[in-house]
Amino acid sequence: MNVRPVPKPSKKPKPRPKEAPSILQDRKECYITGAVTNLHKHHIFGGNPNRQHSDEYGCWIWLSADLHNLSKDGVHFNKELDLALKREAQSRFEAISGREKFIEVFGKSYL
Numbered sequence: 001m002n003v004r005p006v007p008k009p010s011k012k013p014k015p016r017p018k019e020a021p022s023i024l025q026d027r028k029e030c031y032i033t034g035a036v037t038n039l040h041k042h043h044i045f046g047g048n049p050n051r052q053h054s055d056e057y058g059c060w061i062w063l064s065a066d067l068h069n070l071s072k073d074g075v076h077f078n079k080e081l082d083l084a085l086k087r088e089a090q091s092r093f094e095a096i097s098g099r100e101k102f103i104e105v106f107g108k109s110y111l
């Protein structure tokens, strides 16, 4: 009889990082205006790897397209708004997990 080798366990694909619910808002509406149409998801801490960490730790919000990146007032072009949102997210994160953890995850403090 032919004894076949035990097949190697198939490699599982890397699990995608989980998306936690936003720590800043419960409803799907623009975080700034409350609008409920034409929304974009904005990761508060962008770049690699912070965009992923933003998903993982709920540091993301819904924004009207204009306040996101479809006008010059959008958070991607407006440094003040960007920093204000980062500070709010960090405060909320720290209320849950503390500053040490925030810096461990996102690399620096914005406060």
Ligand SMILES: [Zn+2]
Residues within 6 Å of the ligand: 041, 042, 043, 068, 076
């Ligand atoms: Zn964005």
